[in-house]
Amino acid sequence: MTPRALPSWNDTAPAKAIIAFVEKVTKEGTADFVPPAERIAVFDNDGTLWPEYPLVGQLAFILDELKRRIPTEPALAADPMVQAALAVDLAKLLEGKHHDGLMRILALTLTGMTTEEFRSNVEAWLVSAKHPKYGKPYDQVIYQPMLEVLRYLRANDFKTFIVSGGGADFMRIWVEGVYGIPPEQVVGSTSRTTFEVRDSGPVLVKTLDYLFVDDKVGKPVGIHQFIGRRPIACFGNSDGDQAMLQYTTINNPRPSFGLIVHHTDGEREFAYDASAPWGALVDALKEAAQRGWTVLDMKNDWKRVFAFDQ
Amino acid sequence: MTPRALPSWNDTAPAKAIIAFVEKVTKEGTADFVPPAERIAVFDNDGTLWPEYPLVGQLAFILDELKRRIPTEPALAADPMVQAALAVDLAKLLEGKHHDGLMRILALTLTGMTTEEFRSNVEAWLVSAKHPKYGKPYDQVIYQPMLEVLRYLRANDFKTFIVSGGGADFMRIWVEGVYGIPPEQVVGSTSRTTFEVRDSGPVLVKTLDYLFVDDKVGKPVGIHQFIGRRPIACFGNSDGDQAMLQYTTINNPRPSFGLIVHHTDGEREFAYDASAPWGALVDALKEAAQRGWTVLDMKNDWKRVFAFDQ
Numbered sequence: 001m002t003p004r005a006l007p008s009w010n011d012t013a014p015a016k017a018i019i020a021f022v023e024k025v026t027k028e029g030t031a032d033f034v035p036p037a038e039r040i041a042v043f044d045n046d047g048t049l050w051p052e053y054p055l056v057g058q059l060a061f062i063l064d065e066l067k068r069r070i071p072t073e074p075a076l077a078a079d080p081m082v083q084a085a086l087a088v089d090l091a092k093l094l095e096g097k098h099h100d101g102l103m104r105i106l107a108l109t110l111t112g113m114t115t116e117e118f119r120s121n122v123e124a125w126l127v128s129a130k131h132p133k134y135g136k137p138y139d140q141v142i143y144q145p146m147l148e149v150l151r152y153l154r155a156n157d158f159k160t161f162i163v164s165g166g167g168a169d170f171m172r173i174w175v176e177g178v179y180g181i182p183p184e185q186v187v188g189s190t191s192r193t194t195f196e197v198r199d200s201g202p203v204l205v206k207t208l209d210y211l212f213v214d215d216k217v218g219k220p221v222g223i224h225q226f227i228g229r230r231p232i233a234c235f236g237n238s239d240g241d242q243a244m245l246q247y248t249t250i251n252n253p254r255p256s257f258g259l260i261v262h263h264t265d266g267e268r269e270f271a272y273d274a275s276a277p278w279g280a281l282v283d284a285l286k287e288a289a290q291r292g293w294t295v296l297d298m299k300n301d302w303k304r305v306f307a308f309d310q
Numbered sequence: 311m312t313p314r315a316l317p318s319w320n321d322t323a324p325a326k327a328i329i330a331f332v333e334k335v336t337k338e339g340t341a342d343f344v345p346p347a348e349r350i351a352v353f354d355n356d357g358t359l360w361p362e363y364p365l366v367g368q369l370a371f372i373l374d375e376l377k378r379r380i381p382t383e384p385a386l387a388a389d390p391m392v393q394a395a396l397a398v399d400l401a402k403l404l405e406g407k408h409h410d411g412l413m414r415i416l417a418l419t420l421t422g423m424t425t426e427e428f429r430s431n432v433e434a435w436l437v438s439a440k441h442p443k444y445g446k447p448y449d450q451v452i453y454q455p456m457l458e459v460l461r462y463l464r465a466n467d468f469k470t471f472i473v474s475g476g477g478a479d480f481m482r483i484w485v486e487g488v489y490g491i492p493p494e495q496v497v498g499s500t501s502r503t504t505f506e507v508r509d510s511g512p513v514l515v516k517t518l519d520y521l522f523v524d525d526k527v528g529k530p531v532g533i534h535q536f537i538g539r540r541p542i543a544c545f546g547n548s549d550g551d552q553a554m555l556q557y558t559t560i561n562n563p564r565p566s567f568g569l570i571v572h573h574t575d576g577e578r579e580f581a582y583d584a585s586a587p588w589g590a591l592v593d594a595l596k597e598a599a600q601r602g603w604t605v606l607d608m609k610n611d612w613k614r615v616f617a618f619d620q
Contacts, residue, residue, distance in 0.1 A: 037486070037492055040494075115534060159494070161494075168535070168538060169538070172538040172539075176347070182347055182539075183537065183538030183539050184350075184469070184471075184494075184495070184536070184537045184538060184539060185494070186538060190535050192522075192531055192535070193531050193534055193535070194527075194531070195527040195530045195531055195553055195557065197556055197560065200561065201560045201561030201562075202530065202556050202557045202560050202561070204530060204531065204534050210520055210522070212502075212520070217504075217505040220505045220512065220514060221502055221503050221504070221505055221514065224425060224503055224514050225478070225500050225502070225503070226494070226536060227493065227494045228478060228479070228482040228493030228494060228496060229482075229492075229493050229494060243505055246507055246512050247505065247512045250507065250511045250512050251510065251511030251512070252511075
């Protein structure tokens with residue numbers, strides 16, 4: 001049997017738990033009823049709405065940007081940190097207290113241009129780049145079951161937000177078309193822009209100043225700063241989501257729901273998250289039972305993973 | 311005659327301009343049609359939705375907080391910057407490159423507590439404090455004609471945002487009830503919180519770290535960072551709103567609208583903004599004609615200013 005609201009899910013505990021929660025908080029006249037304005041649901045992106053393994057989508061974009069520019073920018077080719085990035089030598093990029101190598105790569109690919117120029121770069125990349133495993137554009141490699149959760153929640157007057165370590169500027173370009181989430185409901189890593197009025201009109205130039213990394217304890221901080229309201233539902237997949245799962249579910253005066261996407265499917269996706277070397281889910285999994293967070297086993301609980309799966 | 315959608319407005323140029331703009335962008339099948347998702351309208355708060363003269367509401371809160379705490383905190387009474395604040399000695403508070411005095415006052419009244427404790431402080435203040443001219447709680451001293459604009463825009467599928475120099479945490483507590491604007495549509499001055507899980511549950515503790523002042527060129531920067539989409543309508547009242555008026559209206563590929571609230575009514579409100587010493591509107595007024603911004607003359611264009619006016 002298939003839950004009618006979630007057709008790509010098996011009729012196992014996670015789908016039942018999602019539906020039971022939504023039915024509980026939308027039933028008027030009960031103590032558990034939550035007014036629509038407070039039905040805030042937050043979703044991590046990388047690993048929760050689309051794959052993060054073997055490479056987070058935004059890192060793929062960054063590497064492709066370097067490759068695209070190297071033929072016409074010899075200084076770039078000679079840069080040791082660019083070479084480290086292209087070799088995916090994370091140890092070198094993360095060296096030092098301030099991760100100077102990584103910061104340099106981010107500065108090279110995410111700053112110095114206007115927000116509109118950056119938009120063009122990302123849009124061109126989405127058209128040309130292909131996911132290494134599936135051979136499809138990244139914005140088609142999306143977890144179909146999670147799209148169904150987003151739609152089901154919105155049909156029940158939830159407001160759905162992304163809360164991700166990815167760059168807000170990067171995600172906002174494509175998430176509306178893909179997830180139905182407008183840019184103003186995307187909380188991500190950000191840094192400031194500078195405002196200028198040029199002959200062509202006003203522009204915002206991207207910098208790395210005041211970098212805010214929306215990950216780990218940064219996630220509840222970002223939720224407060226951008227949304228200003230405590231969520232009642234939280235969907236994540238890694239230790240980076242642990243703090244926002246805590247913020248959503250521990251002693252929340254409203255009923256609340258937490259779910260962890262556990263990457264167990266080595267065939268349709270990747271089985272990588274519960275052990276070394278990736279081990280993205282070590283602490284959060286330990287805490288799940290204690291907190292009552294639902295653990296979704298991708299292999300067993302999802303009828304299909306992507307829209308293009310049979 | 312009264313515009314039906316804006317009953318507190320006289321049937322003069324500003325009301326006509328607002329209605330003409332809304333009718334233009336909502337007419338399907340025309341080149342000027344703007345899809346609902348892009349109908350972003352931004353409103354300054356102080357001086358645009360509620361009075362800012364003789365004292366911005368949040369400063370009144372800050373002074374009242376100091377007065378409330380002084381009887382039980384002798385160190386506070388002895389602090390020279392607290393004394394300067396209570397004497398409204400702005401020159402002393404703003405001394406030095408980093409405005410150390412002002413920062414100290416902000417730190418004393420806006421930081422160190424959890425976001426929930428801060429909420430309690432603001433809620434208690436809203437119940438007890440009275441506006442010096444009108445003798446009413448601050449959240450009742452609201453421009454009725456602007457409430458009508460907010461409702462009219464929302465009825466036409468605009469999404470209304472506040473973009474204000476005021477603190478986001480301060481505004482979000484009361485703007486939903488007063489303006490119908492939810493916390494997640496409030497862009498204001500912010501600083502970071504720190505996340506902790508205490509025995510009582512998760513808390514966010516307010517700090518002044520990474521202070522972002524959402525004023526002047528900070529307004530388009532804040533709009534990009536929090537909304538991620540260029541507005542098509544902008545309502546402001548001072549030079550602090552000039553940059554976001556520029557960002558909204560200059561070479562916007564969509565039709566756009568800018569309006570300046572000009573404080574000309576010395577009886578029902580205050581006439582203060584076009585000349586020294588306050589002079590809040592000197593540059594923006596000069597630019598209005600060139601840019602086609604509508605200048606609203608409060609005395610002549612508004613039938614009433616507050617809901618409690620006859």
